[in-house]
Amino acid sequence: MKISTSLHAILNSQAEHERFASASYLALAHWCNDQDYSGFASFFHAQAEEEIEHMLKLQTHLLDRGVCPKLEALPAPVTTFSSLTLAAQHALALEEENTKGIETAYAAAIETNDYAAQVLLQWFITEQVEEEAWAHKMVTLCKRAECSGAIYSLDRHISKDLSENDA
Numbered sequence: 394m395k396i397s398t399s400l401h402a403i404l405n406s407q408a409e410h411e412r413f414a415s416a417s418y419l420a421l422a423h424w425c426n427d428q429d430y431s432g433f434a435s436f437f438h439a440q441a442e443e444e445i446e447h448m449l450k451l452q453t454h455l456l457d458r459g460v461c462p463k464l465e466a467l468p469a470p471v472t473t474f475s476s477l478t479l480a481a482q483h484a485l486a487l488e489e490e491n492t493k494g495i496e497t498a499y500a501a502a503i504e505t506n507d508y509a510a511q512v513l514l515q516w517f518i519t520e521q522v523e524e525e526a527w528a529h530k531m532v533t534l535c536k537r538a539e540c541s542g543a544i545y546s547l548d549r550h551i552s553k554d555l556s557e558n559d560a
């Protein structure tokens with residue numbers, strides 16, 4: 394079934410959003426490694442890979458529907474953070490931004506009566522609930538860990554702490 398030009402453009406730009414999110418998580422991982430927060434670094438590395446999978450899911454859908462995905466220039470991600478809590482808040486802001494993009498795309502899929510895109514985007518809507526859940530929890534845990542001993546312990550266990558939220 395043919396995809397409308399407007400929806401095609403929106404799905405392409407959402408794929409680019411996901412690629413930007415991947416670069417942002419990679420930057421977060423590098424910053425965490427540089428600060429010796431290796432637990433957070435490996436969590437963010439996994440997120441960077443996940444966002445590439447999301448990008449590919451959208452691009453594969455475009456290809457399946459006869460449209461060649463277009464890669465464009467992306468803005469540079471934020472690379473430095475004043476604290477671990479601010480890094481976690483940055484991750485939360487990224488996810489909230491991404492949710493908005495998914496919702497915009499879903500609204501366009503409804504408007505154009507594009508059922509195939511609606512089904513695809515429903516997966517992303519569910520995914521964003523999980524993504525925002527771990528990001529909120531990460532911010533809470535960072536704020537709670539006030540002394541260096543608590544931060545050390547949080548860093549060692551962060552992937553496990555967030556595992557029930559992270560898909």
Ligand SMILES: [Fe+2]
Pocket residue numbers: 411414443444447491
């Ligand atoms: Fe994503």
Ligand SMILES: [Fe+2]
Pocket residue numbers: 414444488491524
């Ligand atoms: Fe995400």
